Amino acid sequence: MRAAPNPNGPWHIGHARMPAVIGEYAERYDGWFCVRFDDTDPETKRPDLDAYDAILEDVEYLGFETDAVYRASDRMETYYGYARELIEAGGAYTCSCSGETFSELKNDGEACPHREQDAEDTLADFERMVDGEYESGEKVLRVRTDIEHKNPALRDFVAFRMVDTPHPRESAAHYRCWPMLDFQSGIDDHELGITHVIRGIDLQDSAKRQGFVYDYFDWEYPEVVHWGHVQVDAYEVPMSTSSIKELIDDGELDGWDDPRAPTLKSLRRRGIRGEAIVEAMAGLGTSTSNVDLAMSTIYANNREIIDDDSDRYFFVRDGLEVPLTGGPDEANPPLHPDHADRGDRSIPVGETVLVEANDLPGHGERVWLKGLGCVENIRDAFQFTGDDIEVVKSGAVDVIHWVPGKESVPCRMRTPDGDEQGRAEPGVGELDADEVVQFERVGFARIDRQDDAETVTYFAHD
Template identity: 35%
Template sequence: MNKLEPEEQRRLLEEIAPDLLEAKKAEEEKKLPPLPGAEKGKVVTRLPPEPSGYMHIGHAMSGFLNYLYARMYDGKVWLRFEDTDPRKVKLEYYESFRRGYRWLGIEWDYEKNNSDDMELFYKYAEQLIKSGKAYVCTCSAEKMRRLRAAGEECEHRKRGVDENLHLWNEMLAGAFGEGEATLRLVGDMKSKNTTMRDPVLFRIINHPHPLTGSKYRVWPLYDFAVSIEDYLCGVTHVLRTSEFALRDELQNYIRSLLGMRNPIYIEYSRFEFKGTPVSKRKLRAVIESGLASSWDDPRFPTIEGIRRRGIVPEAIKEFTITQTGFSYAKREYDWSLLFAVNRKILDPRARRLFFVPNPVKLVVEDAPKVSVEAPYHPDRSELGSRRIEAGNSFYVPREDFEKAAEGRLIRLKYLMNVRILEKREGLVKAEFAGREVVKNVKIVQWVPADDFVDVEVLVPGPLYLDGEVNPESLRKVMGVGEPAVKTVKPGEVVQFERFGFCRRDSEKGYVFIKAHD
């Protein structure tokens, strides 16, 4: 009864929307649209990761939605691991999700694992059996699949309660091997919604679970576990991706049989970025092709990948709030949308430094030997400055000087103007042309030729182009950096002037990853 059709969800959303829009303009703060059926202080949402793989940006955005709505209504958030497939679940992933949520600034009030509640699941299963709503089925998987597709019942559905109870206890006692018996819901074999056709509630898995070891062999399936857990946790709003939409009916039905209240569902299509699939299969293909070596590759949509790339949590949060809608339509975000948000956040805090990609040597024989005090930020003096000692030879961007004609005037930022005299392979000669700023002269960054560090910048691009793995998805730019590059701490994001925002990725040596321009 709490189940709302998408139209209904939108209608409710719309009803309160005008207030929101006005409020948004008034305080210039970005807010999510109102949550249907939400009451201050009574909202409970959940973060439901399956600890079977790496956390990615889709988890992050979904996580923000659940977290921000709970916060917006002074509600509570559960972190609940959906870990009822012992074969898929791995210990390392539990912590990786906690770490990911923490990094994002997503806080949760309570935490549990579905696998904590096995005894409870068994209790509810027994209740269903006793009320004639569940039966033990000993069909083979293939037969069951065939019958479900055809909408036909199997002979096991007619078993009596006592027999089912007996068989169920046999299952729990270990009398059946894997695949030999399941507990099924008495659903509706004729339902158009195939999930309602007597779905399996429990199956046998002979594989140790990372948390409970070999204590349990009879494991609940997703729909059963989640139905019960959402009720147990008091979840009022389920915000999840649309691949679960068909399960609303089933989960509500299971709860109705147990006398449990249902949450409100809000579903939306997956969040994906162009050229960057989140699918484990596709990412693994990239690793297997040798293009990437690990799951934290900066081209990957994994949390570790985007973190290394220099995307900050606030950007993902703001992006989720402003660019997201509860739409079922397929969408593929353009990275530039996220970059724009990230840039606005980074711009006031990132120090400006000189990095010269693909350097060429510039010699200015008559240059005065001077040093300059260069601010780390054009309009935020609190970020400080550094002194650069300049001689008469420099490294400058090859591109700028190769394109420039002889006789052309170019300014070395903060330092002086030079006039190009001659260009030879790997060397440009120029003459000193004054220190004052001249209008309409190209300004470039520079690095003293006798005091610099070698810098390498990784520039990530789309992993897939036109559905094919992109072999040139990671460009490596070699260059030199001014001495102050040594002061950039690992993890810090700076702006290399005229190059882009880059995060220092290495502990030793100067390897950076470019986030964006």
């Protein structure tokens, strides 16, 4: 099986569907999985040189090893070879009609004058195309299908056209005569021994078009499945490579891994495992209709994977500083409630604590500072009232998270909805980059880096 991306940028979330599904199938049936870059349009779908590796990184992040990687732009001589064979078999002719002219004729089911050209002349003319003797738009090679086919989409489609713009890959920059997707992909699927093809509904007619070429060569067409588009909820940004790229160029997003971007690089930076995405995508199946993927499904999968490994810490967003009198001068909540063996944290208390505005109890009311004890709000100051856990068990007071006013460290949490400033317990300032933690009552986050001034984290999900 193959994934055949167009290398125009790093992948967005929707792109994960192809490797997810074919990876699963390849595993289940001991199949073979390759990535083939269909980069045969140096102009309107101009390949981005960085995208080749970026995409392979994304595939790796998702947890797949590719058995092979191909670039269509390396395989031009192969396509030319088959084109010559096709011409000799009477399956194609060169045509100099303009797109509009041909379209009109085609829609009326009428052949253009070039259709009658014999194989010999066509072959000679095709060599002139290959040699770059024509300019863009001057000449194309068409596959001779059925000009009266009831479906206009299948009538004599273009196999090769001239492109003046050189390909960005140096090794392919000298080619001017480029195959269209339907030809290139059809040849490759056969050449590479692809047995099952999955692609979008936008390519529904491709199999039928390519079928004409396969018939000329007497090949058997692979099994093919068409699936609908995936939409992912929870993102403001449109999910298309080009529009994400635009937002980055305009400075609206910091880059492909901005937490607000619906990209795989973004999810990766947020500490979401590729496996969680793959599971969700594989669960969508291959239905022909369009589907909506809820991010909550990915989050639920991820939470299940990371919960056990994620140590707990306190992080208070936008905290209110409240003086505290009485009680112990250090709190020691466990690193993980289910793993006492990992030990406890050590949080100095000091003169004041920070709590989130929503958690501040009313005057005369009590609240339990987790890991520390019960306090009462007396005229906007906390008075320690004891450490008897009974008040919590009986449901009399709520448990909240907190950090010391002085000893806490500045911490920024980047989320899909923007950045949150706050302060975290001292231990957070010691964590290594790439560690995934749970900020209690806030959510899971990945430690991105320790800056001079603050700890930067990326929010995964609650």
